[in-house]
Every structure is written in C-alpha cells, then in structure tokens.
Amino acid sequence: MITMDKREQILEATADLIAEQGLQDCPMAKVARHAGCGAGTIYRYFSTKDELVQQLYLHLNEKMAQHCLSGLSDAECIRKRFDHFWGSFYQFLRAHPREVCLFDQLWASPVICSELREQGMQTMHQEIIRLLDDGKQAGLIKPLADELLLTMTFGSLFTLLKKQLQKPGTFTKPVQLQDLLNMCWDAICVHSH
Numbered sequence: 001m002i003t004m005d006k007r008e009q010i011l012e013a014t015a016d017l018i019a020e021q022g023l024q025d026c027p028m029a030k031v032a033r034h035a036g037c038g039a040g041t042i043y044r045y046f047s048t049k050d051e052l053v054q055q056l057y058l059h060l061n062e063k064m065a066q067h068c069l070s071g072l073s074d075a076e077c078i079r080k081r082f083d084h085f086w087g088s089f090y091q092f093l094r095a096h097p098r099e100v101c102l103f104d105q106l107w108a109s110p111v112i113c114s115e116l117r118e119q120g121m122q123t124m125h126q127e128i129i130r131l132l133d134d135g136k137q138a139g140l141i142k143p144l145a146d147e148l149l150l151t152m153t154f155g156s157l158f159t160l161l162k163k164q165l166q167k168p169g170t171f172t173k174p175v176q177l178q179d180l181l182n183m184c185w186d187a188i189c190v191h192s193h
Contacts, residue, residue, distance in 0.1 A: 006045070010045060013036075014026065014034075014056050016034060023111075026049075057117075067088055072085060079185065082131060082185060089154070090177060093161050152184065156183070
C-alpha cells in the first residue's frame, strides 16, 4: 500500500523541477524519476499533469497559510496583526526561495484558473481582508478597495523578494524586515506614524 508520504514526495519533486527548469519542461516521466517512483505511481494520485500542478499550487498555499496565520490573534491591535501577518509572509518566502519562483510561475500559468487561485488563497485572504476591514472601521487603514491595499502590501513584498533572489547584491545594505513593514503600513494607513 502506498502512503501519503509518496504523494508529498511527488509534490516536492514537481516543485523542485518547476523551480529549476520551468513548468513547460516538467513532463511526468521527469517528475517520476526525480520522485524516485514510476510514472504509474504518479497517476494513482494525479490523473493529469494539470491536476498535479493544481494540487501543488494548493499544497504550497496551505503551507504558506499555516505559517502566516500561526499565532495571529484578534486580541492584538491592528498594527501588530498587520506586522505579524505580513512579517510572517515575508519570512516564509525569504526562507523558501523555491516557493517564490514557484508562485511566480504558477500564478502566470493558465493551469491555475482564477477560481483555483482564489481557492488556494482563500484562508489567507479571509484573514487579511478581515484585518483590513477592522483597520478601516478603526479609522487606521485607508478606505480604499481591498485589491488596491493588497497590491501595496503583498505586491510590494513579493516583488522585493523576487528582486533579492534574482539580483543578489541589488540592495547594498541588508534589508530590514521592520523597515519593509513600516513602508507597507505607511502606504495603506490613514495617518503615517
């Protein structure tokens, strides 16, 4: 009997290959070799390459959500919740450069339709939208469209991470997480402190 460990092994092998060689150069036979199993084994878990890639996308989002939401508490003030969530997001991707490359490719892939993209981000998205709503109600966060606010935070941090990975040495001084969080907060808060 095949355990769930084999499924995880296949997902990890797929992630490695996509990050190293790109989504287009990742046939099932290559995934099977990298995972140390036969192609038939992969088809026990995933009926097509598209399904494998989609499940990888959901798996990556779940890992990231667990990290970002761990220890997040509504009892904290808006700013501490903001720093916790976005700091955790940045630290997760900084510690997992492969995932930065994967998300960049998967978000651009037609295999990841908008419904699946939303499904993958749902857990994190619900939390961050709640945080933004709480901040708006408290008069701390600008009353702008959530997508605009998310672009200023998520987009800024993700782009910065990509730049650090693709062009090491771009930043001549070490990038401090608190500086990044302060800039993101200043971009969306009503009154910069």
